[in-house]
Amino acid sequence: MDSENYKGTNKLITGIVFGVITFWLFAQAMVNIVPTVQKDLGVDLGVLNISISLTSLFSGLFIVVAGGLADRIGRKKMTYTGLILSVIGSLFLVLAQGAPLLIIGRVLQGLSAAAIMPATIALMKAYFEGPERQRALSYWSIGSWGGSGLTSFFGGTIATYMGWKWIFILSIVFALLAMWLIREVPESKAKTTGKFTFDFGGLGIFIVTMVAINVLITQGSNFGWTSPISLTLALVSILGVIVFVKYEGKRHSALIDFKLFKNKQYTGATISNFLLNAVAGTLIVANTYVQVGRGFSSFQSGMLSIGYLVAVLGMIRVGEKLMQKTGEKKPMVWGSGITLIGVAMMGLTFIPGVLYTVIVFVGFILFGLGLGMYATPSTDTAVTAAPDDKVGEASGIYKMASSLGNAFGIAISATVYSTITAISTVDVAATAGIVTNVIFAAISLISVIVLIPGKDKNKAEQLKEQTA
Known part of the structure; x- marks a missing residue:
């Protein structure tokens, strides 16, 4: 069947969700099985x-590249490439007897995620329309946002009762099932003209800049914030951003097409997505604090945040239904606001005993409710606002915002927490680390309010575009 007549099916949705879950099986589960x-x-x-950080680093660095390539060479082909890399990377971990195969496997898994994430979003846009696309993106969000919590929980169980390598055997199984389920889907490509030239220069500048920023945030306190190394990294980071923006603006086949950000909806969805993913730093600070400051075991701290997992999964379809009734803006505003309140509650470390435990438990639930409500409207806004010939690249930038937001949020929160722990009490340090995430959530809320149009205004703008 040709791509113009093909309509997306539940089999395609299931295959894509299985593909997305492979990422979380090897990304999130690994964090819980370090010892x-x-x-x-x-x-x-x-x-x-x-080796653990390499996966998120490589996925964040190459996800935009993979999204752009998906538009050119085919979104199904790029999804298959990612799934094959996932199988090989997981196989390396299953066969690992030491560091070499472990590191190579983790790098391949990062490249796998970079290929799978934007290509699968682009397939959703290509083969689903209207409410059906919103439903499909809800299930994609369940695999992406919910997959983090699911695989974290089940990964620990599998490692305890079957052995940690079974996590990656299951990852291989899910990847093969995904390939089988989407085998009949026709190829989807952007309609482009002219010869494609890859932006190696832009990629090089981008990698150097992102690595410099990441090392500065994660290692700045160890180097000393005013040490020559930290100051050099800060200078490279600032100059790298300036040079990258100027360089890309002059390129015909740019790594990142900044014209995409002329669309306020896309910009609002991407910025708020970056910031709400940065709020993931709360998970690190809160879980560390209740163990160090309140004497919880790792199992108890895990159970404390179980409400977050249930709430995220339960609210994703609710966010979709709210969007269909009220438009994208309201559930994005409500989601960001509820997340802010939930995170702020966890920062009340001056409250004693059982009452604080109850407050944190409720805070985790609100955190999950907010993110779940926000997920589908945000993804749908970014996808809908992207031009058809740029949907892979636009999805790549949107998902890069997720990856880098998550990485930077965790790094900044952990740095604030550890820095203040050295000069004050663990209670004060935890509050400061969590307040950092409250600020992220607040800026996210502001970006949605300012940049995302309301339902009536959005309809008027779409009608104007169609008339034009």
């Missing part, structure tokens, strides 16, 4: 932590 992997493989803890 087990270290004991089994006998690798240094520092090497193990680096």
Whole structure:
């Protein structure tokens, strides 16, 4: 069947969700099994932590590249490429006896995620329309936003009762099932003219800049914030951003097409997405604090945040239905606001005993409710606002915002927490770390209010565009 006559099916949705879940199986589950992997493989803890971070680093660095390539060479082909890389990367981890295969496998898994995420969003836009696309994107969000919590919970269970390598055997199974389920889907490409030239220069500047920013945030306190190394990294970061923007503005086949940000809806969805993903730093600070400051075990702290997982999964379809009734803006505003309140509650570390535990439990639930309500309207806004010939690239930028927001949010929150711990009490440090995330949520809320149009205004703008 040709791509013009094909309509998306539940089989396609299931295949895409399975593909997205493979990312979380190897990304999130790995965080919870560090002691087990270290004991089994006998690798240094520092090497193990680096191998864990490599997946998110490589996915964040190459996701825009993969999204742009998906538009050119085919979105189904890029999805298959990602799934094959996922199988190979997971197989390397299953066969690993030490650091080399572990590191190579994690790099391949990062590249896999970069290929799968934007290509699958682009397939959703290509083969679903209206409410059906919103439903499809809800399930994509369940795989993406909900997959983080699901795989974290089940990954720990699998590692405890079956052995940690079974996580990656399951990842291979899900990837193969995804490939089988989407095998009959016709290829989808952007209609482009002219010869495609890859922007190697832009990619090089982007990688250097992002690595410099990441190292500065994560290692600045160790180097000393006014040390020559930190100041050099800060200078490289600032100059890198300026040079990258100027360089890309002159390129015909730019790595990032900044013209996409002329659309206020797309800009609002992408910025708020970056900031709400940065709020993930709350999970690190709150879970660390209740263990260090309140004497919780890792199991107890995990159970404290179980409401977050249930709420995210439960609210994603609700966010979709709200969007269909009220437009995208209201559930995005409500979601950002509820997230802000939930996170702020966790910062009330001066409250004693059981009452604080109850407040944190409720805070995690509100955190999940807010993110779940926000997820589908935000993704749909970004996809709808993107031109058909740029949907892969636009999806790549949107997902890069997720990855980098998550990475920077965790790094900044952890840095604030550890820096203040050295000069004050753990209670004050936890409050400061969580207040950082409240600020992220507040700026996210403001960006939605300012940049996302209301339902009536959005309809008027779409009618104007169609008339033009």
